[in-house]
């Protein structure tokens with residue numbers, strides 16, 4: 001996700017900003033820029049791509065001055081290119097703004113400002129914020145910033161410099177962290193402490209709806225209601241390496257724990273709760289064609305392909321549109337039956353998977369409407385589809401996909417609702433589903449609290465050589481995902497199966513050495529799963545169950561039970577996958593595997 005670094009002091013700002021941005025590279029980005037105040041003028045250099053491109057540009061155009069801000073952009077609105085890189089300015093060019101977060105109501109703000117004569121040159125939500133401050137500016141920049149922030153829905157970690165106040169940096173925070181470092185007559189701003197620890201370990205954090213005004217004489221902190229607040233600095237004791245992982249041992253664990261936030265980000269600004277409907281801006285222009293599709297074909301690879309299976313269950317159940325799910329690597333070569341009445345949807349975290357891109361092109365060649373469900377903004381797949389929905393999961397560093405999977409499933413649920421409410425789904429059911437979707441983040445948080453319990457019993461399975469994962473209905477794809485997670489990071493052979501399929505072969509594998517993970521949450525086919533569990537138990541299999549809170553009956557069958565909160569059957573995967581992510585993570589760590597970069601694997605398979 002985006003990163004911000006700011007400096008105000010007696011040293012040249014540019015080298016400090018550049019070094020700070022390098023410290024933030026781990027957050028993932030696609031462009032970068034810095035602005036430095038010099039004699040009342042703000043000079044800007046920005047580049048697409050890696051920090052080294054910015055560094056080369058600065059070699060050619062050095063920026064002098066002791067006050068400045070830098071930014072690495074992880075695109076959420078607008079392609080990753082030089083124009084969209086931060087900073088963004090208002091219409092006068094005097095307000096220079098850097099932003100980390102998502103302005104949810106950017107469309108309505110854009111319309112209001114355009115009606116007042118503002119002209120935008122980028123596709124970003126950030127530029128709208130700069131113009132909003134300009135709109136409210138009447139000789140008091142701090143007041144204009146506060147006024148603008150009152151109009152904003154969404155999240156921001158904000159930094160502003162301006163020739164109106166050449167010796168100040170304004171920062172504000174809502175939802176996107178901002179930390180301020182206090183040095184000796186110098187001050188630092190950053191999205192996290194990694195850029196600061198080389199200069200100072202005395203820091204304080206802004207909370208939501210707080211802002212700070214940094215000047216050579218010190219830092220004033222207040223709320224955006226203009227109420228002064230005192231902040232006490234604290235001592236940073238983390239080592240740098242740990243900080244980049246936010247205190248987690250691995251990026252994968254950090255990303256598992258980000259899921260309450262990333263699932264919410266996938267929904268943010270897209271749900272109209274009172275009407276029980278979903279608005280997906282990226283699909284608006286093709287919505288009618290999607291609703292009337294003759295069939296929908298999902299094409300993807302790996303975990304994204306598993307998410308597509310859940311999409312199949314959702315859309316066929318609630319939209320009554322036939323759905324096929326195809327491995328991209330197969331779809332691209334088997335001359336599939338596709339025509340202009342069909343919709344081909346590519347699901348891809350990276351947006352660069354070669355097989356998925358080729359399958360998408362095959363669908364396009366055959367005349368289908370092509371859509372993307374992608375995390376990386378501006379990626380090749382995102383650019384080549386006719387339309388699409390970004391999942392807003394932020395940069396996923398761990399090779400094993402976790403937060404991207406739950407965000408993909410969340411977006412699939414949103415697309416299902418968007419279509420179904422255009423067809424036969426009642427407003428009552430629509431409201432029930434959106435209300436339950438909005439509760440999922442807090443339910444995921446409840447499951448994450450069982451991490452220690454899962455780690456403790458994972459110890460007993462770290463030396464296993466095989467695992468079976470079994471589930472039915474919406475939990476069948478989750479069984480596949482649990483098996484994929486375990487095998488790709490712990491190198492233990494694991495298979496996912498539809499639980500009822502046990503009888504048709506896999507049951508021959510069951511003996512006292514075979515651990516079997518059952519997805520056994522309460523739903524219409526619970527009793528059938530219990531029968532499958534009894535079949536395994538009768539043959540000495542060891543049983544781990546993912547069960548619904550309050551289900552005591554399951555205790556008599558399972559060696560270990562991980563309880564998850566109840567939810568709608570169709571949304572169960574968003575919860576039942578979490579314990580499996582944690583189980584695979586802890587087993588892999590106990591086996592000494594390289595969890596974030598497993599052997600033989602790449603984060604994005606851009607080759608056939």
Ligand code: AGP
Pocket residue numbers: 301302303304347348349350351352353356399400401402488602603604605
């Ligand atoms: C998932 O944990 C794996 N890393 C892998 O299966 C991945 O899902 C697959 O390569 C597809 O990647 P994509 O979503 O970026 O297209």
